[in-house]
Amino acid sequence: MLKLVLPKGSLERATLELFEAADLAVSRSSAVDYRGSVDDPRIEEVKILRPQEIPTYVAEGLFDLGITGRDWIAETGADVVSLGELHYSKATARPIRMVLAVAGDSKAQRVSDLPGGVRVSTEYPRLTERFFAEHGVAADVRLSYGATEAKVPDIVDAVVEITETGRALRAAGLRVIDTILVSYTELVANPASHADPERRHAMGQLQTLLRGTLEARGRVLVKLNVGEADLDGVIALLPSLRSPTVSRLFSSEHDFAVETVVPKAEINTLIPALRDAGASDIIELPIAKIVH
Amino acid sequence: MLKLVLPKGSLERATLELFEAADLAVSRSSAVDYRGSVDDPRIEEVKILRPQEIPTYVAEGLFDLGITGRDWIAETGADVVSLGELHYSKATARPIRMVLAVAGDSKAQRVSDLPGGVRVSTEYPRLTERFFAEHGVAADVRLSYGATEAKVPDIVDAVVEITETGRALRAAGLRVIDTILVSYTELVANPASHADPERRHAMGQLQTLLRGTLEARGRVLVKLNVGEADLDGVIALLPSLRSPTVSRLFSSEHDFAVETVVPKAEINTLIPALRDAGASDIIELPIAKIVH
Amino acid sequence: MLKLVLPKGSLERATLELFEAADLAVSRSSAVDYRGSVDDPRIEEVKILRPQEIPTYVAEGLFDLGITGRDWIAETGADVVSLGELHYSKATARPIRMVLAVAGDSKAQRVSDLPGGVRVSTEYPRLTERFFAEHGVAADVRLSYGATEAKVPDIVDAVVEITETGRALRAAGLRVIDTILVSYTELVANPASHADPERRHAMGQLQTLLRGTLEARGRVLVKLNVGEADLDGVIALLPSLRSPTVSRLFSSEHDFAVETVVPKAEINTLIPALRDAGASDIIELPIAKIVH
Amino acid sequence: MLKLVLPKGSLERATLELFEAADLAVSRSSAVDYRGSVDDPRIEEVKILRPQEIPTYVAEGLFDLGITGRDWIAETGADVVSLGELHYSKATARPIRMVLAVAGDSKAQRVSDLPGGVRVSTEYPRLTERFFAEHGVAADVRLSYGATEAKVPDIVDAVVEITETGRALRAAGLRVIDTILVSYTELVANPASHADPERRHAMGQLQTLLRGTLEARGRVLVKLNVGEADLDGVIALLPSLRSPTVSRLFSSEHDFAVETVVPKAEINTLIPALRDAGASDIIELPIAKIVH
Amino acid sequence: MLKLVLPKGSLERATLELFEAADLAVSRSSAVDYRGSVDDPRIEEVKILRPQEIPTYVAEGLFDLGITGRDWIAETGADVVSLGELHYSKATARPIRMVLAVAGDSKAQRVSDLPGGVRVSTEYPRLTERFFAEHGVAADVRLSYGATEAKVPDIVDAVVEITETGRALRAAGLRVIDTILVSYTELVANPASHADPERRHAMGQLQTLLRGTLEARGRVLVKLNVGEADLDGVIALLPSLRSPTVSRLFSSEHDFAVETVVPKAEINTLIPALRDAGASDIIELPIAKIVH
Amino acid sequence: MLKLVLPKGSLERATLELFEAADLAVSRSSAVDYRGSVDDPRIEEVKILRPQEIPTYVAEGLFDLGITGRDWIAETGADVVSLGELHYSKATARPIRMVLAVAGDSKAQRVSDLPGGVRVSTEYPRLTERFFAEHGVAADVRLSYGATEAKVPDIVDAVVEITETGRALRAAGLRVIDTILVSYTELVANPASHADPERRHAMGQLQTLLRGTLEARGRVLVKLNVGEADLDGVIALLPSLRSPTVSRLFSSEHDFAVETVVPKAEINTLIPALRDAGASDIIELPIAKIVH
Numbered sequence A, B, C, D, E, F: 001m002l003k004l005v006l007p008k009g010s011l012e013r014a015t016l017e018l019f020e021a022a023d024l025a026v027s028r029s030s031a032v033d034y035r036g037s038v039d040d041p042r043i044e045e046v047k048i049l050r051p052q053e054i055p056t057y058v059a060e061g062l063f064d065l066g067i068t069g070r071d072w073i074a075e076t077g078a079d080v081v082s083l084g085e086l087h088y089s090k091a092t093a094r095p096i097r098m099v100l101a102v103a104g105d106s107k108a109q110r111v112s113d114l115p116g117g118v119r120v121s122t123e124y125p126r127l128t129e130r131f132f133a134e135h136g137v138a139a140d141v142r143l144s145y146g147a148t149e150a151k152v153p154d155i156v157d158a159v160v161e162i163t164e165t166g167r168a169l170r171a172a173g174l175r176v177i178d179t180i181l182v183s184y185t186e187l188v189a190n191p192a193s194h195a196d197p198e199r200r201h202a203m204g205q206l207q208t209l210l211r212g213t214l215e216a217r218g219r220v221l222v223k224l225n226v227g228e229a230d231l232d233g234v235i236a237l238l239p240s241l242r243s244p245t246v247s248r249l250f251s252s253e254h255d256f257a258v259e260t261v262v263p264k265a266e267i268n269t270l271i272p273a274l275r276d277a278g279a280s281d282i283i284e285l286p287i288a289k290i291v292h
Helices: A010-022 A054-059 A070-076 A127-132 A169-172 A189-194 A197-216 A228-237 A266-275 B014-021 B055-057 B070-075 B127-136 B169-170 B193-195 B198-218 B228-237 B262-278 C011-022 C054-059 C071-074 C127-132 C168-170 C191-195 C197-216 C228-237 C264-276 D012-021 D054-057 D070-076 D125-134 D167-169 D191-195 D198-217 D229-238 D264-276 E012-021 E054-060 E070-076 E125-134 E165-173 E189-193 E198-216 E228-237 E264-276 F012-021 F052-057 F070-076 F125-134 F167-171 F192-197 F197-218 F227-235 F264-276
Strands: A002-007 A035-038 A043-049 A065-069 A079-085 A096-103 A119-122 A138-144 A159-162 A172-182 A185-191 A217-229 A245-248 A255-263 A282-287 A289-290 B002-007 B037-040 B044-049 B065-069 B079-087 B097-103 B117-121 B140-143 B160-163 B174-183 B185-189 B219-226 B243-246 B257-261 B278-284 B289-291 C002-007 C033-040 C041-049 C066-067 C081-086 C096-103 C119-122 C142-143 C159-161 C174-183 C184-188 C217-227 C245-248 C255-263 C278-284 C289-291 D001-007 D034-038 D045-051 D065-069 D081-084 D096-103 D118-123 D141-144 D160-162 D174-183 D184-190 D219-227 D246-249 D255-263 D282-284 D289-291 E004-007 E034-040 E043-049 E066-069 E082-087 E095-103 E117-120 E140-143 E159-163 E174-183 E183-191 E220-227 E245-248 E255-263 E279-286 E288-291 F002-009 F036-040 F043-049 F064-070 F082-085 F097-102 F120-123 F140-143 F158-165 F174-183 F185-189 F219-227 F246-247 F255-263 F278-288 F287-289
Touching: A002 A054, A002 A197, A010 A197, A010 D160, A043 C278, A054 A065, A054 A070, A065 A070, A070 A172, A070 A185, A079 A197, A079 F082, A096 D160, A119 A127, A119 D045, A127 A138, A127 A172, A127 C174, A138 C054, A159 A172, A169 A172, A169 B193, A169 C197, A172 E066, A185 A189, A185 A197, A185 C041, A189 A197, A189 E228, A197 A289, A197 B262, A197 B278, A217 A228, A228 A255, A228 E043, A255 A266, A266 A282, A266 C197, A266 C289, A282 B278, A282 C197, A282 C278, A289 B262, B002 B014, B002 C228, B002 D264, B014 B198, B037 E245, B055 B065, B055 B070, B055 B185, B055 E245, B065 B070, B070 B127, B070 B185, B070 C245, B079 B198, B079 C168, B117 B127, B127 B140, B127 B160, B127 B174, B160 B169, B160 B174, B169 B174, B193 B198, B193 D070, B198 B289, B198 C278, B219 B228, B219 B262, B228 B257, B228 B262, B228 C081, B243 D012, B243 F227, B257 B262, B257 E140, B262 B278, B262 D034, B278 E255, B289 C264, C002 C011, C002 C054, C011 E117, C011 F278, C054 C071, C054 C127, C054 C184, C066 C071, C066 E183, C071 C127, C071 C174, C071 C184, C081 C191, C127 C142, C127 C159, C127 C174, C142 C197, C159 C168, C159 C174, C168 C174, C184 C191, C217 C228, C217 C264, C217 E183, C228 C264, C228 D141, C255 C264, C264 C278, C278 D141, C278 E174, D001 D012, D001 D054, D001 D198, D012 E034, D054 D065, D054 D070, D054 E043, D065 D070, D070 D125, D070 D174, D070 D184, D081 D191, D118 D125, D118 E174, D125 D141, D125 D160, D141 E288, D160 D167, D167 D174, D184 F246, D191 D198, D198 D289, D198 F264, D198 F278, D219 D264, D229 D255, D264 D282, D264 E198, D264 E288, D282 E279, D282 F278, D289 F002, D289 F264, E004 E012, E004 E054, E004 E198, E012 E198, E012 E279, E012 F197, E054 E066, E054 E070, E054 E183, E066 F140, E070 E125, E070 E174, E070 E183, E082 E189, E082 E198, E125 E159, E125 E174, E125 F002, E165 E174, E174 F219, E183 E189, E183 E198, E189 E198, E198 E288, E220 E228, E220 E264, E228 E255, E228 E264, E264 E279, E264 F197, E264 F287, E279 F197, E279 F278, F002 F012, F002 F052, F002 F197, F012 F197, F052 F064, F052 F070, F052 F185, F064 F070, F070 F125, F070 F185, F082 F192, F082 F197, F120 F125, F125 F140, F125 F174, F158 F174, F167 F174, F185 F197, F192 F197, F219 F227, F219 F264, F227 F264, F255 F264, F264 F278
Parallel strands: A002 A043, A002 A065, A119 A138, A119 A159, B002 B044, B002 B065, B117 B140, B117 B160, C002 C041, C002 C066, C119 C142, C119 C159, D001 D045, D001 D065, D118 D141, D118 D160, E004 E043, E004 E066, E117 E140, E117 E159, F002 F043, F002 F064, F120 F140, F120 F158
Antiparallel strands: A035 A043, A065 A185, A079 A185, A096 A159, A096 A172, A217 A255, A217 A282, A245 A255, A282 C289, A289 B278, B037 B044, B065 B185, B079 B185, B097 B160, B097 B174, B219 B257, B219 B278, B243 B257, B289 C278, C033 C041, C066 C184, C081 C184, C096 C159, C096 C174, C217 C255, C217 C278, C245 C255, D034 D045, D065 D184, D081 D184, D096 D160, D096 D174, D219 D255, D219 D282, D246 D255, D282 E288, D289 F278, E034 E043, E066 E183, E082 E183, E095 E159, E095 E174, E220 E255, E220 E279, E245 E255, E279 F287, F036 F043, F064 F185, F082 F185, F097 F158, F097 F174, F219 F255, F219 F278, F246 F255
């Protein structure tokens, strides 16, 4: 029922792994095929295309639902409905930033310090022109086909470039002076498809599976035993994400089994604290999906 | 107590991974050693040999239990007891088919359209001869040492070959006109060993572990909370593989914790449906083994 | 609060995987950086340095806590407090042994059979000298820079070398005649840091996480259903690591859900036995951490 | 004295290998550095940048000499002087073709068969617009960011794409209906630099080394002995690339040593023919460079 | 004009490298295609098929010329004309031997020591049966599908197997007691094709190129200068493969330039000897082909 | 006749490639075997051992001839005869330097600026102690087991370390303040063996082959034709390494063929200059060995 378009290239692998973990595995006849299918009644077809072109295709109605970056949604200015961010990327769950950078020894501290006629290389010419116009700088913006950071200072004076850690820019001797955009991967819909109740319901269900999978990556299930006397103290330590499931042990009237989901990032301090508070037989299990 | 023989070659890796997941890990001094051992009181020795030869060795009593393909059981005609299929293979859980294929531009639509004296290349000469004889065609069957599909039309007129997707045959310009056999991996026993009650019991236990592992690959454990009012509706949605475990939450009289095992393939529609039906705090956990 | 030092080299990868699994992931700017950090309030800094040098650094107070092998603690004779063994290594959970080996055709059966002036090559000269002195043999001990086993018989008469399986020594034609030391990886602390109550408490908590992770590698969670009549029989079969959690099924008064943690190594016999004893719907789940 | 710019990306490796073979090895601090240097008095600096941008940079005078493809020279319409083709590419010495392709079942046989408003995806929008305008077709040309062939027929009706063998286009179900351009790698110069006699002389010398290296790849040196009677016959068989060097053997008045350079592609027929004509002791040697 | 068949599998890579070095490069659309072509007027088509089947196909006239091992020519007993050995193989220029091997602790010292009914596993059943029959032993010969050496002593009593160094047999605990055949790679022709003068001439020319290439692998060209007084002494040291080319230096009446081809294996002693004998400016050049 | 010892580890691969190119290929049963052999009458046995231990073994007479670095000859102070440097190493022909380095922000400019008690980490403790003693600084020198540069400033104040480009030291934030030694790979002999005329002669011959191979790596053979009028001019351009071989062309009285060996590094300027001076048909050939 829904036509989906997923990003080819640097996000491709992470996106397909997410879909597989969400039980929406994409089948393709080969790893370079741009056509895929998902064995799911809500998904009619899947294509894997360049993220730069996805906002336009979704806006034009060639697809109902797509995944792409906020950077390309902004660059194209395409008319799509954002269903929200999906926090994953090539390697980490961190967003990428689109920044303005100049030579390390330039005196400019912000965009407005740059002179008229400043040469700027970027893969995002429209967004860059808008940004400079908003700051009243008449820039000479040039389309870059890659290796943008290598062009300062010989070929251009500044670049507008995306970066995850800033390492590549620093390694090329550049200094970041402004952040134009923080870009996460987003789920975007065609406005007409989204206005249709049935399709919107299906989109919501897919989003539930994708988000449930992403959220589970940072959570674990903790199970423990505790005596009546320590029960309240142990429960007070548990993060309040979800009320814990408490059950009395059959074998021993005054002992309880407690289980709850906690963020992985807190486990290193939580488990020792639980043990100090009287919990015993603490075990931690991996989880595959979580839906509130 | 039991002597086991496992298949060397294309199934070797998948078989050893299955045994490890079934807590029957096979130790070898090196990855090319044909002798292994399992730290299990029921298994006396393990050898890893060619699947073509396994039916004969099991029939002759050199081993009590073996794993091989139905294709070789049929080709050798060996006298073994099949304990049933194990649904795994090199890459997928799909079976392989043994087919008869001819040149793409041949006019034959079925085996009986082929003329007497038709030259047929195959790695399964006995099975092929039997098949042609049953259909009343006097074929000139030749043993192939591999690359069988490359021999049509210059060297032979037809081939009998195994295939998973048919892609290699089509790529060589061939057309399938008959399916001779559908072949799964099978667990086979020596008839005398199988007649012995103690050995048969041990075989059954190993089979339980192997099947429990394979079955778990397609299942997950789902846990959820639900209020009294929605309990019946939620339970009605659950697949009936196994009755769900329902327990009243200690913290809240009118809420229940439900847990059950469901097929992975249904998760993509089940989780959204459960949520629509009033379930909350749904989590999904991977499972390693399942035994009914 | 604590300064940690972890071993570079052959144990590095396994150590970093252990820390990640223990939710104490070590971040480094690159895979060859010797400086790391852990996002944990108890850990002030992490360095990754050669295991040979770690005992000395911990003894001198450059670090509060370190991980290294018993072999280097013994060789350096450094004044550190051992918090106990951590059973993991490059590939397996087995310890390494430090052995004395001679040419395969030597007549020596034990160290005391070796003559005065015997030439011995080793990477552990101090420990080797102490060992020979204790046995009253005046050996000519020489520092080896590696490939120690290759030096017998042309260059030296015997070697003192570590080995996991003895295979490399046998392949070089040597014969082991004495075991000097069995060496596990250990967690060692600076004595002054360990005397400080606050630091000792933090060290204990880290040890809990590391041990809980290592222990979980050999355990699984088993869940099963059983009728009232078979409950005692099934429970009697369960290993007594931890008392099982038993709960009455809501749906059926006379049926129980049982769950417990069992060693992976017993699963191959336990599951068939449970089934024979009346358990049904047995499932096995992987666990990530276990703390008693 | 000369500033050089070489292509980053698919041609990078082959270009750097060519420069090394031409004894103009480019040193870089790492394989991803865009700045290089050559230990040669004629070369002041080397940069490695995207081939798409090279024609513009050379035309603007940022570099004196560059290497890029004819496709990008045509697309940018940059004002550069071509010093001629260099016959090498990623894998072979064949050129790439820029073609117009449509769906396999389209009825169009040439560009003029396409209707007004035809949607065309391409990485070469300017060249494509010019080409359609020349043929009187008002096309809707869209910039492609890659995977262009995957867009027919769902997203566009035709593509303009480069291809070496046509295989990727055929695999995507497309049919080529026109060739717009045949594109070799070219050596291009800035017009002002080329007008300067000293720089033009230096450019010519570099070109001599690069061409001499490329030409040597298809040549070998053949040496043979022949008696006086057969000398003319043998010489008549030799390709006339270069007059053979003939010298009388010191040891035998009536015998001659002949050596000459011949195309590798003719060796398979030439050597047997020479032997049939009376040559003996024929040897073939690889050559590294040839300059006429 | 000639139809060629080359061996697929373990010899494939070395064979294709030989053909390329011989300027008879085989083109295929992909590395797994069994059909190839050579840009040579003497070669009409090339197929790459299993070496086991090649003797039969050449004998039946499906091909004029083929490359396969002596082992398969003997096993099939096919009626082909051998044009001689080509000394190359997977890794070395050494032949393989077909041997009879038994368990290391067997008392048999030769084939005739084996009892009637001895079970023998082999991939060469016909040759093995003939061999045992010639020695008057009634063996139970069984077709092996690989891993033959693993079957002694549990499954069979002896094996007939090919080996290059004997290492795999020794590693499996076997002992070689007889050599049945020494097998080189051979060039074989169909008898009728070989009887045809034109085809035989073409076969001879191909053989010249292949042998010239193989021979060149073990040869180098040596050039040196020498004064008149030392000329005879130096020439006397040169191997007599080919008379050296001697020419008087233009620059110096009494000095000579000498060049000759020598076996690589003698270079390590020849060059020092030449220098001791008065030669100077000795250089050694690689050669690609040599035809006497 | 000679016993050789070659360096295991970082130089191993380059050393074995050098021996193979010098027609002294070392055979080993496997790539980790420390025992080798060379099919050469002058070489009795070859062992491959750690470079740190080689000077001592050669001095003690366990080997006649060895290859190791100057750094270890100096560190051990072993009594060996150096036959000279062999200019090759892991990646380049450049030497390594042993340097003294301190923290980047240290004020020390030379060794004498360091205070008494300065802590120094090094893999060369004896050489380092000697160096500090010569400069009157009482250093606390500690044996390092690797990753030496990571120890400044936390663990030590300075390091003595080898470096090829200084990059690793700079990356660790260190600054080089003194060079203690420049270290090439050297050929070293046992003094007694070297005093024996026959062995010394054999050593000289091996050295000739090794040096001839190394020298050839930087040389090519150039052949050209030139008319009588331009002959002197062309010859004047040729480097004077070796007098060129000039011969009159048989075919044309007034033309000459010239051939000579020239350094590869000069080819980029020489070939264009030769052509400008009237040479034609210039070809360049690779050479494998050169002995003056």
